Amino acid sequence: MRRPSPLPAPAKPRPPAPVPEIAPDAASGTPVLPFVAPSDRLPVTPDRELGMRDVWRASRARRRALRAEVRRFTVRQRRRRMLWLTVLIAFVVLVAGTVGAAYSPLFAVQRIEVVGTSQLDAAAVSDALSDQLGTPLPLVDESAVKAALVQFPLVESYTLEARPPNDLVVRIVERQPVGLIESGAGFTVVDAAGVALATTPDAPAGLPLFTVQGGARSDAFRAAGQVVRSLPEEVRSQVTAVTASTPDDVAFTFGSTDAQVIWGSAERSAEKAVRLQAMMVGSPPDRVSRYDVSSPDAVIVG
Missing domain, CATH: 1.10.12 (Lyase 2-enoyl-coa Hydratase; Chain  A, domain 2)
Incomplete structure (x- = not known):
C-alpha cells in the first residue's frame, strides 16, 4: 500500500499594501491623499502567457x-x-x-391605310406596300416604302404614321396638274414643278396650254407654274394659255374673251392675284383686252 503524498503547504498570505499616510495641506490643513499608480494599486499577475491565437x-x-x-x-x-x-x-x-x-410580333404591321388620295387608287398604293406586312412598326423599311411610291408619279410627298398596335398610315400629298405641254406624242399633263403626270393624244379639258421657252425643266416654266398655282380657282378656271420666255415675263390668256394678263415675275404673286380679282369685278374680261399687274402697286387696265 502506497503512502499518500503530503499535501501542499498553504499559500502564505500576501501582506497588505501599505496605506499611505495622509498628510494635511500646508495652506488649508485639508488632508490630501497621495496619487498611486494603477500598477502599484492592482498588480497584474496573469495566469498564463498570451499566444498568437489570443491576439x-x-x-x-x-x-x-x-x-x-x-x-x-x-x-x-x-x-x-x-x-x-x-x-x-x-x-x-x-x-x-x-x-x-x-420589336416583337405583337406590334407587327397588319393593316396599311392610305389617306389623302383623290386621283390615285388607294388600294393600288396599299398593295404596293404589302411587303411591309408582318414587319414590327419600328422596323418598317422607309427606303422600301419610297421605292414603292416612286412608281406613282402623282405622289408629291408622303409621311408614315405608326398607330399601335398593328396599323401603318401612309399620308399622301398628290401633285396638282397646272397645265399641258404639247409634244409629238400628244399632250403631257404637268404639275408646277414640270413633272409629267400623264400623256394623252387629246388635250384634257380644264387645263391651260403652256408655251414656255426652255421646256418644263426651265426656270421660266417653274415661274409660270408658280403663278398659275397662286391664282384663285375662279380665275384659274378661265385661263386657257400661259406663255413665258423668261422667269420675269409670265403672261396668260382668258380663253372666253381673249383678254390677256401681263403678270411679270412670280414675286408678290399672292398680292397680284388679289389685285387682279378686284379689277375683274369692276372691269370684267369681256370689256377689256388687257390687265397689267406686273407692278401690283399700279395696275393697268386697257
Whole structure:
C-alpha cells in the first residue's frame, strides 16, 4: 500500500499594501491623499502567457466592433443607395420590356391605310406596300416604302404614321396638274414643278396650254407654274394659255374673251392675284383686252 503524498503547504498570505499616510495641506490643513499608480494599486499577475491565437481573436473582435460602428453610422446612406438602386433597376426593366414588346410580333404591321388620295387608287398604293406586312412598326423599311411610291408619279410627298398596335398610315400629298405641254406624242399633263403626270393624244379639258421657252425643266416654266398655282380657282378656271420666255415675263390668256394678263415675275404673286380679282369685278374680261399687274402697286387696265 502506497503512502499518500503530503499535501501542499498553504499559500502564505500576501501582506497588505501599505496605506499611505495622509498628510494635511500646508495652506488649508485639508488632508490630501497621495496619487498611486494603477500598477502599484492592482498588480497584474496573469495566469498564463498570451499566444498568437489570443491576439488573433482580439484582432477579430476589434474588427467586428469597427464594422458594427460603421454600419450604425452609415445606415441612412445605405438606405438611400438601396432606394436609388431599386429605382434604376425598375427603370431598366421597364425600358427593356417596352423595347422588347415594340420589336416583337405583337406590334407587327397588319393593316396599311392610305389617306389623302383623290386621283390615285388607294388600294393600288396599299398593295404596293404589302411587303411591309408582318414587319414590327419600328422596323418598317422607309427606303422600301419610297421605292414603292416612286412608281406613282402623282405622289408629291408622303409621311408614315405608326398607330399601335398593328396599323401603318401612309399620308399622301398628290401633285396638282397646272397645265399641258404639247409634244409629238400628244399632250403631257404637268404639275408646277414640270413633272409629267400623264400623256394623252387629246388635250384634257380644264387645263391651260403652256408655251414656255426652255421646256418644263426651265426656270421660266417653274415661274409660270408658280403663278398659275397662286391664282384663285375662279380665275384659274378661265385661263386657257400661259406663255413665258423668261422667269420675269409670265403672261396668260382668258380663253372666253381673249383678254390677256401681263403678270411679270412670280414675286408678290399672292398680292397680284388679289389685285387682279378686284379689277375683274369692276372691269370684267369681256370689256377689256388687257390687265397689267406686273407692278401690283399700279395696275393697268386697257
